[in-house]
Amino acid sequence: MSDVFADEDLMRKFCAGEAHAFQLLYARHEKPLYRYVRRLLGSAEALQAEDVFQDTWMKLVDARDSWQARDNASFKTWLYTLAHHRAIDILRKSGREISVDENWENDEAETPWALWPASHAEQPEQQAFWRRAGQQLLHCLDGLPALQRAAFLLHHDDGLSLEEITQVINAEFETVKSRLRYALTKLRACMGAHFQPTLEADNTP
Amino acid sequence: MSLRDDNLLKDKHLQQALKHAPDNDLAPSELVRKKVLGYANKVNNANKPSQYQFLASPFSLSAKALSRMRNPHWYWLAGLLPNIKNWQWAGMGSVAVALLAALMLREQLPEEPIWRESRVREVAQNTAPEKALKEERADMAAAPATIQEEAPAHTAGVERKAKAEEPAATGMADKTVLAAAPEVVAPPAPVQAPAEQTLAKQDNGVVAENTAKIETTPAASAPASDAVASAEQKSEAEEPATAAKKSVMLVDAGALGVAKANQDIHAGVLRILVADWAADKPLVDETTGYRVELAADLAPEELAAYNQTMRDWFKTQH
Numbered sequence A: 001m002s003d004v005f006a007d008e009d010l011m012r013k014f015c016a017g018e019a020h021a022f023q024l025l026y027a028r029h030e031k032p033l034y035r036y037v038r039r040l041l042g043s044a045e046a047l048q049a050e051d052v053f054q055d056t057w058m059k060l061v062d063a064r065d066s067w068q069a070r071d072n073a074s075f076k077t078w079l080y081t082l083a084h085h086r087a088i089d090i091l092r093k094s095g096r097e098i099s100v101d102e103n104w105e106n107d108e109a110e111t112p113w114a115l116w117p118a119s120h121a122e123q124p125e126q127q128a129f130w131r132r133a134g135q136q137l138l139h140c141l142d143g144l145p146a147l148q149r150a151a152f153l154l155h156h157d158d159g160l161s162l163e164e165i166t167q168v169i170n171a172e173f174e175t176v177k178s179r180l181r182y183a184l185t186k187l188r189a190c191m192g193a194h195f196q197p198t199l200e201a202d203n204t205p
Numbered sequence B: 001m002s003l004r005d006d007n008l009l010k011d012k013h014l015q016q017a018l019k020h021a022p023d024n025d026l027a028p029s030e031l032v033r034k035k036v037l038g039y040a041n042k043v044n045n046a047n048k049p050s051q052y053q054f055l056a057s058p059f060s061l062s063a064k065a066l067s068r069m070r071n072p073h074w075y076w077l078a079g080l081l082p083n084i085k086n087w088q089w090a091g092m093g094s095v096a097v098a099l100l101a102a103l104m105l106r107e108q109l110p111e112e113p114i115w116r117e118s119r120v121r122e123v124a125q126n127t128a129p130e131k132a133l134k135e136e137r138a139d140m141a142a143a144p145a146t147i148q149e150e151a152p153a154h155t156a157g158v159e160r161k162a163k164a165e166e167p168a169a170t171g172m173a174d175k176t177v178l179a180a181a182p183e184v185v186a187p188p189a190p191v192q193a194p195a196e197q198t199l200a201k202q203d204n205g206v207v208a209e210n211t212a213k214i215e216t217t218p219a220a221s222a223p224a225s226d227a228v229a230s231a232e233q234k235s236e237a238e239e240p241a242t243a244a245k246k247s248v249m250l251v252d253a254g255a256l257g258v259a260k261a262n263q264d265i266h267a268g269v270l271r272i273l274v275a276d277w278a279a280d281k282p283l284v285d286e287t288t289g290y291r292v293e294l295a296a297d298l299a300p301e302e303l304a305a306y307n308q309t310m311r312d313w314f315k316t317q318h
Helices: A007-015 A019-041 A044-060 A064-069 A074-094 A122-143 A146-156 A163-167 A174-203 B002-008 B012-019 B030-046 B063-067 B074-082 B086-105 B112-147 B150-172 B172-186 B191-203 B203-217 B220-237 B240-267 B300-317
Strands: B271-274 B291-294
Touching: A007 A019, A007 A064, A019 A044, A019 A074, A019 A146, A019 B030, A044 A064, A044 A074, A044 B030, A064 B172, A064 B191, A074 A146, A074 A163, A074 B291, A122 A146, A122 B012, A146 A163, A163 A174, A174 B012, B012 B074, B203 B291, B271 B300
Parallel strands: B271 B291
Antiparallel strands: none
16 A cells, blocks of 8 residues: 555545554655654764654644645655754754855866776675775765755655755755755765775775 | 756765665664654544534534535635534534424424313313202202292292202312212201291291201101111212212202191191002001001102101191
8 A cells, every 4th residue: 555655645645534644654754764864963963863853753743734735745855844954953053064065176087986896796895895885975974064965865865856855955956956066076085085095905906 | 957967966876875874774763653653643533523523513613624624615614613623512512402402392292272172171071960960950949949839938948958059069079079968968967846946936937947957957857867878878889979969869859848748737738648558558647647648759758758747747736
């Protein structure tokens, strides 16, 4: 049933009084949303992740009537909007949000991606590489401004389009693009600085 | 344009690294899951519009429930009604409707002419014996009327007696007539003294007055009292109206006998009457010496009262 119905259909059923529809929605978005909240908050505010996650769902339940009034509203966009704003509030209160984007040089020529192994590699060494890369990426994400981090996570992990991201972070389309571009440049630099020497060493016969 | 930007701004390697991040399979705790799902169920059940809410009462319909209606024609009603979402209000509304229905049903109880007709029928049943009694009295009064031509005083006494009993007869129901019966057939009292005084004065008015007294204290003669007593015993087994009627008839018959005897005495006709004639019957009464005559048309009570009055008269003279 959860695969048959879209998020919007399940939400309408929940608004009509079917509690089971909400359970399906929760099960469908539980891990992705929690992951987004936790990564957006960063390692410094990771303990706040469950509170933000819980508040997001409860606010969704309370505001279900306002969602009904919006035509053609994407449930996923609305859900992530609620979670994003709640997390940003936490970051603002903690003083860790970087509101001004840094003027980052876009130098994609220095990316080491060509030397990285394929992601579907089954060799233990390659899987270990990707685990280390993921851990390093989380570390690199902590160094990004919150809005760049949000744009990157929504686009790469949660699969939202640029249009949907503009709705979630309440920004212009070009702004989203630039923030995403800045985020990619920083992350590539951060990741290449750590992995390129190792890969070069591993690829050396 | 947007799709192309999406592809250009998506780094597959970083995306792959993100999927292999150690926090990729993290999930909120079970407690958070229970809180969220429990909250959703609670809110959903609390605000769930009941389909029976309309049946309970129109006033129990909340404005919020109305606003959830898909039919926009009812939206205006949501603004008019107060925001009632407490189910107790629905219960109070139901009680009010039930009370109103009870009042409406009360208005449709059996109409007055129905029970009035039954009441009239009941009264008619109770008053039927009284009417029969009145008719009987009218018949009884007719007989003294014939005598009145010869002895107005006696007839007047009988009529006065009838009038004296009229209120009791008309005013009393069956039970009261029964209660009056023992009074009418009271034990025989000595009537000789009043009769002597009356006859000694030889006054018509006094005789009539005494006649009335005798009638109100019906002890005109022993046979009459015996007959009355036997009638009283029978009346206990018979219907009340019949018993009372018989008692009155017995008393009237005795009074008539006394009145007729007084009338004969006043006229100088001294005799003893018998109901049937036997061969060995003496022509002259042994006690009084009066001649014996046949009077088959008289009632036994009247006959006994008549003879007793004659014998009493004889005693006063001897």
